[in-house]
Amino acid sequence: MARTIIYTYKDEEKTLTFSYQQHRNIHEAVAEAEGIDITDYLKMEQQLEQISDTKAVRNYRDNHFKKLGFGIITLKPKENLGVGQKPKPQVK
Numbered sequence: 001m002a003r004t005i006i007y008t009y010k011d012e013e014k015t016l017t018f019s020y021q022q023h024r025n026i027h028e029a030v031a032e033a034e035g036i037d038i039t040d041y042l043k044m045e046q047q048l049e050q051i052s053d054t055k056a057v058r059n060y061r062d063n064h065f066k067k068l069g070f071g072i073i074t075l076k077p078k079e080n081l082g083v084g085q086k087p088k089p090q091v092k
Contacts, residue, residue, distance in 0.1 A: 008071030009034055030073055
């Protein structure tokens with residue numbers, strides 16, 4: 001099921017449709033959407049995962065993406081709908 005990513009890149013808020021079938025995580029998806037090659041970053045992240053705890057990996061990831069120009073990167077919260085309910089139309 002597709003989700004929506006809300007992120008800022010160079011002080012501009014953007015949205016992106018995201019699926020775990022296409023990307024391993026939301027950071028890979030936003031980097032691809034902005035045309036940024038993160039191959040070297042992914043290699044380093046895998047090495048860190050082998051020797052460090054998740055907090056160190058998360059710290060490295062957050063700092064790296066800040067250097068690339070990203071601000072907040074998060075998934076839009078799901079709407080919990082009851083049976084037979086339709087999603088509310090988005091007003092822009």
